[in-house]
Amino acid sequence: MPLIRSWIAAANAPGCPFPLNNLPLGVFTHPNRYGARCGVAIGDQILDATGLESAGLLRLSDRPVLAAPSWNALMACGPRAWGDLRAQLTTLLQADAPERASVEPFLHPMDAADLHLPFSVAEYTDFYASLHHATNVGTMFRGAENALPPNWLHIPIGYNGRASSVVVSGTDIRRPWGQLKGRDTQTPHFAPSARFDLELELGAIVGQPSQGPITVAEADDMIFGYVLLNDWSARDIQAWEYQPLGPFQAKSTATTLSPWIVMRAALEPFRVAAPRRVLPLLPHLADCGPMHYDIALDVVLEAEGRPPVTISRTNARELYYSAAQQLAHHTTSGCLMRVGDLLGSGTISGPQAGNRGSLLELSWGGETPIDIGGVSRSFLEDGDTVTLRGAAMADEYQIGFGPCSGRVLPALKDPYAR
Amino acid sequence: MPLIRSWIAAANAPGCPFPLNNLPLGVFTHPNRYGARCGVAIGDQILDATGLESAGLLRLSDRPVLAAPSWNALMACGPRAWGDLRAQLTTLLQADAPERASVEPFLHPMDAADLHLPFSVAEYTDFYASLHHATNVGTMFRGAENALPPNWLHIPIGYNGRASSVVVSGTDIRRPWGQLKGRDTQTPHFAPSARFDLELELGAIVGQPSQGPITVAEADDMIFGYVLLNDWSARDIQAWEYQPLGPFQAKSTATTLSPWIVMRAALEPFRVAAPRRVLPLLPHLADCGPMHYDIALDVVLEAEGRPPVTISRTNARELYYSAAQQLAHHTTSGCLMRVGDLLGSGTISGPQAGNRGSLLELSWGGETPIDIGGVSRSFLEDGDTVTLRGAAMADEYQIGFGPCSGRVLPALKDPYAR
Numbered sequence: 020m021p022l023i024r025s026w027i028a029a030a031n032a033p034g035c036p037f038p039l040n041n042l043p044l045g046v047f048t049h050p051n052r053y054g055a056r057c058g059v060a061i062g063d064q065i066l067d068a069t070g071l072e073s074a075g076l077l078r079l080s081d082r083p084v085l086a087a088p089s090w091n092a093l094m095a096c097g098p099r100a101w102g103d104l105r106a107q108l109t110t111l112l113q114a115d116a117p118e119r120a121s122v123e124p125f126l127h128p129m130d131a132a133d134l135h136l137p138f139s140v141a142e143y144t145d146f147y148a149s150l151h152h153a154t155n156v157g158t159m160f161r162g163a164e165n166a167l168p169p170n171w172l173h174i175p176i177g178y179n180g181r182a183s184s185v186v187v188s189g190t191d192i193r194r195p196w197g198q199l200k201g202r203d204t205q206t207p208h209f210a211p212s213a214r215f216d217l218e219l220e221l222g223a224i225v226g227q228p229s230q231g232p233i234t235v236a237e238a239d240d241m242i243f244g245y246v247l248l249n250d251w252s253a254r255d256i257q258a259w260e261y262q263p264l265g266p267f268q269a270k271s272t273a274t275t276l277s278p279w280i281v282m283r284a285a286l287e288p289f290r291v292a293a294p295r296r297v298l299p300l301l302p303h304l305a306d307c308g309p310m311h312y313d314i315a316l317d318v319v320l321e322a323e324g325r326p327p328v329t330i331s332r333t334n335a336r337e338l339y340y341s342a343a344q345q346l347a348h349h350t351t352s353g354c355l356m357r358v359g360d361l362l363g364s365g366t367i368s369g370p371q372a373g374n375r376g377s378l379l380e381l382s383w384g385g386e387t388p389i390d391i392g393g394v395s396r397s398f399l400e401d402g403d404t405v406t407l408r409g410a411a412m413a414d415e416y417q418i419g420f421g422p423c424s425g426r427v428l429p430a431l432k433d434p435y436a437r
Numbered sequence: 438m439p440l441i442r443s444w445i446a447a448a449n450a451p452g453c454p455f456p457l458n459n460l461p462l463g464v465f466t467h468p469n470r471y472g473a474r475c476g477v478a479i480g481d482q483i484l485d486a487t488g489l490e491s492a493g494l495l496r497l498s499d500r501p502v503l504a505a506p507s508w509n510a511l512m513a514c515g516p517r518a519w520g521d522l523r524a525q526l527t528t529l530l531q532a533d534a535p536e537r538a539s540v541e542p543f544l545h546p547m548d549a550a551d552l553h554l555p556f557s558v559a560e561y562t563d564f565y566a567s568l569h570h571a572t573n574v575g576t577m578f579r580g581a582e583n584a585l586p587p588n589w590l591h592i593p594i595g596y597n598g599r600a601s602s603v604v605v606s607g608t609d610i611r612r613p614w615g616q617l618k619g620r621d622t623q624t625p626h627f628a629p630s631a632r633f634d635l636e637l638e639l640g641a642i643v644g645q646p647s648q649g650p651i652t653v654a655e656a657d658d659m660i661f662g663y664v665l666l667n668d669w670s671a672r673d674i675q676a677w678e679y680q681p682l683g684p685f686q687a688k689s690t691a692t693t694l695s696p697w698i699v700m701r702a703a704l705e706p707f708r709v710a711a712p713r714r715v716l717p718l719l720p721h722l723a724d725c726g727p728m729h730y731d732i733a734l735d736v737v738l739e740a741e742g743r744p745p746v747t748i749s750r751t752n753a754r755e756l757y758y759s760a761a762q763q764l765a766h767h768t769t770s771g772c773l774m775r776v777g778d779l780l781g782s783g784t785i786s787g788p789q790a791g792n793r794g795s796l797l798e799l800s801w802g803g804e805t806p807i808d809i810g811g812v813s814r815s816f817l818e819d820g821d822t823v824t825l826r827g828a829a830m831a832d833e834y835q836i837g838f839g840p841c842s843g844r845v846l847p848a849l850k851d852p853y854a855r
Contacts, residue, residue: 141601142560142599142600142601147682168680168681169618170616170618170625170677170678170680173616173624173625174616174625174677174678176678176681176682176685177682177685178596178597178682178683178685179596179597179598179599179685180597181560181597181772182560183559183560183772183773183774183775184772184773193649193771195769195770195771196650196769196770196771197769197770198588198591198592198719198766198769200587200588206591206716207588207591207592207719208719209719209720209721209769231849231852232614232849232852232853233853234853253770256770259588259592260588260592260594261681261682261683262586262588263586263594263679263683264565264594264595264596264679264683264684265596265679265681265682265683265684266682266683267594267595267596267597268766268767268769268770268772269770271767271770271771271772272770272771272772273771298624301616301625301626301627302627303627303853348616348686349686349689351613351614351615351616351627351686351852352613352614352615352671352674352686352687352689352690353611353613353614353689353690353691354599354601354602354686354689354690355601355602356601357601431649431650434649434650434769435650435651435652435721
């Protein structure tokens with residue numbers, strides 16, 4: 020897996036998250052300069068893809084597909100256009116490219132740009148696909164012997180989330196109010212969540228529509244790319260509301276995405292086989308090739324005025340079900356999938372205590388608070404900033420995701436004050 | 438509640454579902470004549486509202502809001518424009534209106550038109566708000582003593598549904614495949630659903646956006662109108678998948694809406710108080726006026742080649758939670774609501790066996806199949822047509838919803854054949 024060298028020096032530097040092999044897709048504004056447009060991260064720069072297309076330096080379809088500040092129109096063009104984009108960008112940006120002089124005016128320093136959601140989310144589905152996470156949570160709630168629900172090893176358990184909750188990294192997150200019930204009281208009360216949590220997930224973006232059931236292989240072909248995803252969760256709201264129809268307001272406050280879509284093609288070299296199957300999967304969900312990814316992930320927690328502390332390290336290969344299997348299952352009932360559907364992987368936890376992807380697991384439901392450099396945490400406190408980080412590591416380069424970050428603001432004092 | 442008389446004779450006829458008091462909003466095409474446009478049902482005609490606006494006979498905003506075939510743009514204009522629309526239509530259509538000659542060319546016979554979804558569904562949430570339904574289902578699944586989950590009398594239980602599943606009345610519904618597990622087998626199998634069901638619901642359409650928690654009174658003001666809603670449900674898929682995160686593929690095949698949005702204003706005379714509260718609601722969800730509706734509802738089942746049979750009669754006033762309470766609860770966590778969000782009431786069942794809004798309840802889980810004119814039904818068979826009907830009845834007129842209908846097609850033989 021060699022590095023593809025670029026004439027942009029920073030893209031060739033060891034440890035750069037955005038080498039020419041990556042080419043992740045975002046939407047950016049430059050203060051006092053541009054309205055939102057499509058951009059590509061390369062080294063320490065953003066390449067103005069909307070401008071390049073408009074200047075005739077990128078040709079992806081017979082009409083412009085990057086005119087709106089969203090990558091949905093390119094997704095809708097299909098896999099051939101996805102490949103064309105990467106091929107044309109690679110030609111323009113590789114070392115010694117003769118187009119360098121005409122491309123240079125379309126580069127902008129990344130650190131001066133504001134980043135926005137890179138696509139319009141059609142619908143958002145969240146899964147529950149890490150065996151370690153499901154076992155940890157199940158053990159806390161139902162005891163070790165009943166930890167896994169009977170269906171868990173047969174289907175990717177998922178629920179419909181709330182697309183309107185999706186925000187880009189950097190958006191502040193207001194601690195929610197909700198109906199809560201203590202263990203020792205008869206009746207619930209309405210109060211700010213006291214057990215507000217993060218969830219480390221990978222998000223898969225559906226780039227093509229489907230009608231009717233599709234195979235796992237077809238599903239894999241429909242996936243446009245991946246982002247990091249923090250599924251903010253109010254555990255106390257969840258505990259009271261989730262029976263019998265699942266999480267609802269506990270998960271509707273916010274869902275943060277990293278700002279760059281890492282295209283599936285950039286992750287091809289990092290495909291790995293599924294974990295060992297505890298029970299065989301039915302044929303329509305069976306593994307048909309390596310569809311998991313070796314992506315190192317971690318969670319950084321920064322209390323206000325204190326240095327950041329890495330509280331979890333894990334890997335996307337810990338997922339039991341691949342996004343392709345989740346998407347295939349999603350279509351079994353004939354459910355229509357649309358361009359821009361977002362699938363959250365579910366919290367990614369590994370086998371050890373230090374690999375857990377939520378505070379619920381890290382503090383074991385609050386029983387064993389963790390230390391973050393001298394202060395302790397069971398759940399998130401006001402002023403805490405959570406940052407998810409991810410990168411697929413090759414010998415010569417890495418495919419970085421860019422941070423997925425959000426700071427917790429105090430709950431509104433009176434949510435109904437006007 | 439007097440009838441407002443119109444110069445369209447059919448609108449004044451006793452039993453007409455679309456008198457001038459109603460003015461429900463749809464989207465229609467006329468074969469060989471028009472692309473889809475906004476229309477209003479009046480008597481046996483559809484008034485071409487897009488054409489009226491374009492001709493300057495309707496003025497709802499400083500720019501056209503009915504140019505696209507959807508009522509979302511009008512919704513976004515807010516309650517004042519909603520009132521303007523009704524006032525202007527009433528002026529144009531009432532008996533002796535001087536505008537009659539200029540309006541007449543915009544009328545088209547309803548029976549020659551095709552009807553489409555009247556709005557673009559942003560997101561779809563489904564609730565579980567009938568005490569009789571929740572008690573029936575809970576009794577079947579958990580026994581009479583544990584029928585109601587502990588949260589049920591304190592919050593409107595709901596889950597996020599799948600907006601892409603929403604179709605207009607008249608759309609055929611393909612029986613879904615799914616992962617199923619029999620009681621006596623160890624492992625699941627993949628097969629067509631054998632327990633495919635209907636659910637009689639009312640759908641509320643959110644016409645204004647919100648950020649942050651809103652009160653019940655504010656929520657009521659945000660509701661644009663109502664439709665009938667059939668939440669097709671595969672009970673065998675649901676039974677296997679729904680723990681712990683709720684219904685998913687069981688409810689993703691299709692959700693059928695009646696084609697006409699009955700505006701909230703048309704239902705004002707039919708407001709009724711909430712049912713007796715078994716337990717007091719917390720202040721943020723408490724009743725603050727009559728926000729339920731007296732709407733007679735029934736379910737008609739028609740087996741292929743047989744006459745239709747009414748299998749259930751109930752009323753929307755049987756709902757324990759109003760749509761306003763559901764919407765207020767929906768926003769407690771800070772969940773953003775958007776124009777075009779759809780809230781399903783949950784299955785509406787009344788106290789008697791003949792008032793049940795699903796076959797699951799009518800046949801008591803298949804134990805006591807019902808008779809539909811010489812053939813029996815536990816769940817839906819291929820070729821069955823389900824029609825929901827609804828009307829609010831005044832002495833001199835009724836506010837009809839138009840039928841919400843769908844026919845069950847056989848499952849695909851091999852869902853993966855290409």
